[in-house]
Amino acid sequence: MTHNPYLIHPARILERKQESTDVVTFRLQLTHSVQQNAFRFEAGQFNMLYVFGIGEVAISIVSDPDEPAFLDHTIRIVGRVTQILGHMQIGETVGVRGPFGIGWPMEGAKGKDVLIVTGGLGCAPVVGAIEYIFRRREEYGAMTILHGVKTPHDLLYRERYDGWRHQPNTKVLLTSDEPGKTWHNHVGVVTELFDDLQLVPDNTLVMMCGPEIMMRVACNVLTHQGLRPDAMYVSLERHMECGIGLCGHCQLGPFFLCKDGPVMRLDRVIPFMGKVGV
Amino acid sequence: MNSDSFQAPSPRLFLRKNFLQLFHALKQLGYQILGPVLSQGAIQWKTITAPEDLPIGWNDRQEPGSYRLEQDSHSRFFNIIHGPESLKPLTFTSRETLLVLDRQDHTFSAKEIQPEIKPTAVLGVRACDLAGLAIQDRIFLNDTYPDPYYEQRREHLLLVAVNCTKAHPACFCASMATGPKAQYGFDLCLTEADEDFLIEAGSRKGLQVLEQLTCSLASEERIIQDKERIAACAASQTRRLPTANLPDALYEAHDHPRWDQVAARCLSCSNCTMVCPTCFCHGVEETPSLDFQQSEHTRVWDSCFAPDHGYIHGKNFRPTTKDRYRMWLTHKLASWIDQFGTSGCVGCGRCITWCPVGIDITEEAQALSQPSD
Numbered sequence: 013m014t015h016n017p018y019l020i021h022p023a024r025i026l027e028r029k030q031e032s033t034d035v036v037t038f039r040l041q042l043t044h045s046v047q048q049n050a051f052r053f054e055a056g057q058f059n060m061l062y063v064f065g066i067g068e069v070a071i072s073i074v075s076d077p078d079e080p081a082f083l084d085h086t087i088r089i090v091g092r093v094t095q096i097l098g099h100m101q102i103g104e105t106v107g108v109r110g111p112f113g114i115g116w117p118m119e120g121a122k123g124k125d126v127l128i129v130t131g132g133l134g135c136a137p138v139v140g141a142i143e144y145i146f147r148r149r150e151e152y153g154a155m156t157i158l159h160g161v162k163t164p165h166d167l168l169y170r171e172r173y174d175g176w177r178h179q180p181n182t183k184v185l186l187t188s189d190e191p192g193k194t195w196h197n198h199v200g201v202v203t204e205l206f207d208d209l210q211l212v213p214d215n216t217l218v219m220m221c222g223p224e225i226m227m228r229v230a231c232n233v234l235t236h237q238g239l240r241p242d243a244m245y246v247s248l249e250r251h252m253e254c255g256i257g258l259c260g261h262c263q264l265g266p267f268f269l270c271k272d273g274p275v276m277r278l279d280r281v282i283p284f285m286g287k288v289g290v
Numbered sequence: 291m292n293s294d295s296f297q298a299p300s301p302r303l304f305l306r307k308n309f310l311q312l313f314h315a316l317k318q319l320g321y322q323i324l325g326p327v328l329s330q331g332a333i334q335w336k337t338i339t340a341p342e343d344l345p346i347g348w349n350d351r352q353e354p355g356s357y358r359l360e361q362d363s364h365s366r367f368f369n370i371i372h373g374p375e376s377l378k379p380l381t382f383t384s385r386e387t388l389l390v391l392d393r394q395d396h397t398f399s400a401k402e403i404q405p406e407i408k409p410t411a412v413l414g415v416r417a418c419d420l421a422g423l424a425i426q427d428r429i430f431l432n433d434t435y436p437d438p439y440y441e442q443r444r445e446h447l448l449l450v451a452v453n454c455t456k457a458h459p460a461c462f463c464a465s466m467a468t469g470p471k472a473q474y475g476f477d478l479c480l481t482e483a484d485e486d487f488l489i490e491a492g493s494r495k496g497l498q499v500l501e502q503l504t505c506s507l508a509s510e511e512r513i514i515q516d517k518e519r520i521a522a523c524a525a526s527q528t529r530r531l532p533t534a535n536l537p538d539a540l541y542e543a544h545d546h547p548r549w550d551q552v553a554a555r556c557l558s559c560s561n562c563t564m565v566c567p568t569c570f571c572h573g574v575e576e577t578p579s580l581d582f583q584q585s586e587h588t589r590v591w592d593s594c595f596a597p598d599h600g601y602i603h604g605k606n607f608r609p610t611t612k613d614r615y616r617m618w619l620t621h622k623l624a625s626w627i628d629q630f631g632t633s634g635c636v637g638c639g640r641c642i643t644w645c646p647v648g649i650d651i652t653e654e655a656q657a658l659s660q661p662s663d
Contacts, residue, residue: 013402017435018388020400020587043397064391064398065578065585090603105397251602253573256435260571260592261599263621265541266628271434287544289613 017256020062020107021047023083028102031168034089036098039075039082042108051080055144056115056137056247056275060255061085061097062107069093070252070270073111074140076147083108086136112255113274116141117245121217125153127209129230131160131202131222137247137274138221139169146179155182156209160202160226164192183209202226203233213238219275221247228286231278241279248273248281264290299497301490301513302505304480309341309367309487312413312450315502321411321448324380326370332357333373335380335412344414345370352458352639355648368414368452368482371461374644376419376567380412381443382426382591388439388574389587400587405439411448415476417469418461418638420451422567424475428630429570439589448495451476455519457527460639462652465530468636470523481516488516529642529652531635532659537624539659544616548657553612555647560593562641562649563618568626568634571599594618623655 013019027039042048058072069091075084089098100106118141126145130138145152157176161167167186177184185205187198198205202222216239220227227246235241250262250269257271265284267273284290304312316323327336328345338344344367351358352371359370387403430440454463454470463469472479477496481488488508491497543549563569573592578585592599594617600608608614626634635651642650 013404013438015436016388016402016438018587018589019402020389020391022397022399024397064393065576065582067576068574088603094603103396107391107398107400249602250607251600257432258429258435258437258570259573260594261573263617263625266625268629283541289608289610289616290544 018109018254020060020068020109022105023108025100025102025104025106026082028100031086034098035086035168036089037074037084037086038100038106039084040106040108041082043105048081051083051111053077053080053083053111054115055118055140057111057113058137058252058255058270058274059083059085059108059110060112060252061087061093062109063093063096063100064105064107066096067093068107068109068253069097070112070255072137072140072247072274074136074143076140076144078147086139088133088136110255113270114272116144116219116247116275117217118144121145121219122151123153125212125216126155127211127216127218127234128155128157128159129202129218129220129222129227130158131226131230132162133166133168135159135168135221138219139172141219142176146176149180153181153215155179156211157182157184158187158202158205159185160187160189160205160222162188163190164188164195203230206230206233206237211237211239213240216243218244218278219247220244224248224286228282231282241282242277244278245275246278246281246285247275248285296493296497298491301488301508302500303508303512304487304489304503304505306367306485306487308504311503312499313338313340315499316411316448318502319409319499321409323411323413325413326368326373328359331359333359333370334375338413341367344368350458352460352643353648354460354642354650355645357643366482366484368480371454371456371458372416372419372638372640374565374640376565376638376640377412377415377423377447377449378426378567378569380410380447381423381440382430382570382572383439383443384591386439386589387586388589391585391587393583393585405442407443407446409446409448411450413450415449415451415472416454416638417451417472418463418636419567420449420472420475421463421466421468421636422638423449425568425630425632425634425636426570428632429568448499449476449478450496451479451492453479453481453516453520455481455516455523457523458639458643459528460642460650461527461637462529462531462639463637464524464527465533466633466635466637471520481520483516488512529639529650531623531637531652531655533633536655536659537627540620540624540655543658546658546662548654548662549612549616552649552654553610553615555649556595556611556615557646558595558597558611558614559646560595561644561646562651563593563595564591565640565644566622567636567638567640568622569593594621619651619654619658622651
């Protein structure tokens with residue numbers, strides 16, 4: 013069959029990094045050179061990762077699109093497939109089908125200040141975009157990275173945040189709802205961090221990832237600060253099974269998030285975000 | 291499939307007593323023939339070899355939540371309007387093994403499973419089902435990722451449509467402009483009368499078959515007569531969907547109290563989505579062998595009424611029947627238009643007939659398009 017979008021390609025685990033007790037980042041490489049050479053992706057796209065005999069799961073690609081021979085994926089152990097996947101080791105083989113979806117507007121963001129707002133545990137999809145910008149630092153304006161967690165325990169990528177602080181023209185602000193004794197950052201919700209930012213609304217592009225309610229509130233606050241909804245992008249999550257807009261699970265209003273997203277321009281999705289039961 | 295440049299010759303008359311010729315012609319061209327056959331108290335597409343296999347002398351009585359077959363003395367071949375199956379199971383099969391994966395040491399290989407498909411002629415296809423198939427074509431044969439399994443099954447079909455000259459109470463194709471006359475997508479089209487059929491070709495393939503049959507030119511009078519019978523069938527339909535502004539009304543009806551009322555009746559059983567000619571949700575089942583050396587990767591129909599349709603690691607986006615019914619109806623009649631440029635409903639009425647509690651999509655859409663008090 014030509015162009016079978018369901019075909020799964022084997023890929024070897026080259027590297028494995030335990031980010032926390034239940035979060036692992038893998039570096040994968042497609043086993044066959046034909047697929048390896050043909051594989052291209054954009055920041056924010058995802059792959060369907062397959063575990064033999066178990067099934068597939070949609071995971072965003074966090075590595076750099078200019079090195080498409082390596083596919084980095086951060087996996088949180090939460091369900092049936094990730095339970096097995098998350099415990100796999102270097103040298104073992106997983107399946108890859110992709111890349112799918114529409115990623116972050118890295119071209120549109122060039123020359124602009126970029127504000128990253130993430131919340132909760134699900135900030136992996138935006139890590140690729142952050143790293144992308146830092147590798148091309150001079151092409152982008154001021155970087156502001158805001159991240160809110162419920163408790164300090166939920167803070168992933170601690171080392172990465174520390175590293176990002178030292179990037180030129182970059183501000184990193186962290187906040188926790190329930191601080192512990194060792195928390196030296198802001199206490200409260202992520203939207204409180206907006207107050208002290210000197211954003212240039214006409215020249216700022218926002219990339220957001222996290223719980224829909226958090227993003228909805230954050231978008232409202234930013235709109236009040238003069239940011240335009242078409243300059244804000246959100247990464248949304250739904251059950252994704254086919255990756256190609258055919259299986260019907262990932263719908264949000266008129267959108268198939270696997271095909272039209274997962275990154276969506278805010279003005280297109282705001283009527284559907286954070287609504288109960290959709 | 292229908293060819294764009296095809297110019298249909300004028301309809302001909304084909305005598306009932308010669309109908310076996312159609313079977314022979316199709317067989318000669320290498321087609322297996324499927325037709326409506328009595329099965330399990332309904333009709334299903336089954337292989338047929340002669341007109342006698344058709345449900346002659348049977349009628350279907352359909353109304354909300356009820357499907358009954360009854361016998362009478364008529365001798366028509368296509369008196370039963372339809373059963374639970376549209377054309378959907380023939381192109382988008384309820385189970386399709388996509389891949390078989392084999393494990394070797396630390397790796398595996400994936401093998402595509404080529405579906406076994408014979409050229410198939412389907413006899414007795416209704417206008418609503420042709421409309422449903424055209425919608426599924428848009429979904430599965432889209433530009434970016436055409437589905438190769440669907441594509442192959444679709445290419446092997448030859449469709450012999452039958453225009454409806456009677457409607458059952460659940461039918462509302464006229465209000466959806468999809469029937470009762472077959473308008474597109476057929477290779478041959480029949481209009482049945484007591485002694486004969488008006489027969490017309492809709493494609494070169496169909497014309498090739500038609501040329502094998504003993505036919506005479508149909509009189510203008512007869513053609514008009516049949517048009518009138520089809521028009522009368524349309525006029526007899528009592529149900530209709532409110533089409534003006536329905537999508538906007540449904541998008542705005544998220545908090546409408548009617549959802550609670552319909553959810554109190556809905557069993558979330560998925561029957562409506564299974565019989566729907568256009569519903570396309572599916573999932574993939576992974577079935578490993580006992581020794582875990584091989585695994586089958588199989589696509590199976592899913593439904594937005596299934597409890598885990600909206601499930602994602604620890605969270606269900608649509609946990610209640612109300613959420614699921616709203617998802618189904620809003621998708622079918624509103625967001626479908628944004629996605630595919632057409633309503634997801636063709637007015638076949640199957641979801642009304644086969645709903646165990648007789649929920650009527652036209653009634654619900656009507657209520658939901660009215661502002662709540």
